[in-house]
Amino acid sequence: MSTSRTPTRERILAVALDLFGARGFDGASLDDIARAVGVRKQTVLYWFPSKDDLVDAVLDAVAAELVAVIDAAVRAAPDEPLARIDAIVSAVFRPAVRRPALLGVVRESSRLPAERAHAVVQRLSPLIARAVSYLESEMDAGRLRRGDPGLIAAMGYATVTGIATEPALLRAVAWRPDAVGLRRLRDELRAYLRAALAP
Amino acid sequence: MSTSRTPTRERILAVALDLFGARGFDGASLDDIARAVGVRKQTVLYWFPSKDDLVDAVLDAVAAELVAVIDAAVRAAPDEPLARIDAIVSAVFRPAVRRPALLGVVRESSRLPAERAHAVVQRLSPLIARAVSYLESEMDAGRLRRGDPGLIAAMGYATVTGIATEPALLRAVAWRPDAVGLRRLRDELRAYLRAALAP
DNA sequence: ACGCTCGTCTACCAATTGGTAGAGAGATGT
DNA sequence: ACATCTCTCTACCAATTGGTAGACGAGCGT
Incomplete structure (x- = not known):
């Protein structure tokens, strides 16, 4: 064990x-990572036998953290549909604001060969599927406006992963002198979601 | 000249x-590109003295095409605010559907060192600035609901570049058996934009 | 026939990449 | 005191990257 x-x-x-x-x-090369840690590349390869193993470990950690956060939010969220969606969206934004790279990895994973990306997609997709079926049931019950639930989930994914990781976007938002960064951005996005979903 | x-x-x-x-x-390496063209890498370097030059040329071509398309759409668009936004969004989707890589390049350019990305950003930003000030004036005049125009432009950018290039998203949308792909997606997105902007 | 430019090629090169082999320092258990 | 195990290191290696130098042929005007 290290000291x-x-x-x-x-x-x-x-x-x-x-x-x-x-x-x-x-x-990001193994050398880059090792340098940033303050260690030699071969030390990295000692802990993770290959770069692919390291990538998998990162994907796994990201998926685990996101699943945990979202899962907890889903359990704690209120029952009323709009408040529930609001709470969950806000829960996803929390790690996004604290650590943009988290969702950056999700974004990057979409460019991996299909079978590799599964490490993330497979772990996140049950969550998304659950969200979709929840939206569907609420729509069927008439408590949410009709629309394609898959599309809604996809847009949430797009805005969250996109906005949290696109420098150009953050710049665009910061153009306005009265924009105050991510906190404001999150609030605005929630307002938009609420508006788009309003019965 | 080639035969x-x-x-x-x-x-x-x-x-x-x-x-x-x-x-x-x-x-994508120069070798990859050369192989796909059916030529040797050195032929690529003959036409574009360095990879950076090739990247710049691609950025330039993309910006030029997008600017041309959007600019034409802006000029041809009707005056009524919602119809106008609708027409312009639809115009941006046209090249996105025809050639997803076009917007993929825009997306990738955000990861370039700041001064390189300017090749695209600088050419697109007047358009975005114009869109923002248009939205502002419409809001001031009470013809559009209040909100952050920069945010709206950013969201448009996010959804368009994101959705057109994220395989995971396209998959998510295609999950539903009744989803019919990009055309339907575009229509739905326009509906959302319209709803979000409705007075 | 002459040279000239254009376009593509073969043959290299240095730097960087992911990865292997194995030495050696420190703690730990006996 | 010794052997062992854990951890990080130095020293390589083969493959790939972007890039250079220069040969070769086809068409051109003279």
């Missing part, structure tokens, strides 16, 4: 998550 | 646009 405060393996994982999220899996 | 039907330079440019849009600028 360092946080174990090397976890530091590598954290740095890799940030770099992969920011530059993509190909954009 | 080939379309000049080599243009074939290289077209293939590079597709590959860059699909895999990113780093993800």
Whole structure:
């Protein structure tokens, strides 16, 4: 075990998550990651036998964290449909604001060969499927305006992962002198979602 | 001049646009591009002295095409605010559907070093600025619901570039058996935009 | 026939990539 | 004190990257 405060393996994982999220899996080399951790590349390869293993570990960590966050939010959310959607969207924004790279990794994973991306997609898709069927039931019951639930879920995914990771977007929003960054952005997006879903 | 039907330079440019849009600028090597064109890498470097030059040329071509399309749509669009927005959104979707890589390049350009990305951003930003000020004036005049115009423009950008290039999204939308792909998606998105902007 | 430019090629090169082999320092259990 | 195990290191390697140098042929005007 290392004498360092946080174990090397976890530091590598954290740095890799940030770099992969920011530059993509190909954009960040093992050398980059090792340098950022303050260790040699071969130490990285000691903890993760290959770069693919490291990527998988990062995908897994991201999926686990997102699933945990969203799952907790879903359980804690109120019953009333709009408030429920509001609570869940807000829960997804929390990790996005705290750590944009988290969703950056999700975004990057879409460019991986299909079978690799499954590491994330397979773990997230039950959540999305559940969200879709929830939206469907609420629509059937007349408590939400009709529309394609899959489309709604897709738009949520797009706005959250897109907005949290596109520098150009953040810049566009910050153009307005009265824009105050991500917090305001989140509130506005929730307002839009609410408006789009209003009965 | 080459004996080939379309000049080599243009074939290289077209293939590079597709590959860059699909895999990113780093993800597609000069060799990949050359192979796809049916020529040697050094022929690519003959037409474009360096990879950076090729990237710039692609960015330039994309910006030029998008600016032309949007500009024409803006000029041809009706005066009534909602119909106007509708027409312009629809115009942006046209190239997106015809050639997803076009917007994929825009998306990828956001990960370039700031001064390189300017090639696209600088050419698109006057358009966006114009859209923002149009939205502002319509809101001031009470013809559109209040909100952050920069945010609206950003969301349009996010949905268009995101949805047109994110395989995971397209898959999500196609999950529903009654979803019929991009055409339906475009219509739905327009409906959402209309709802979100409704006074 | 002459040289000239254009377009593509073969043959290299240096830097960077992911990855292997194995040495050696430190703690730990006996 | 010793052997062992954990962890990080130095020293390589093969493949791929973007890029250079220059040869070769086809068409051109003279």
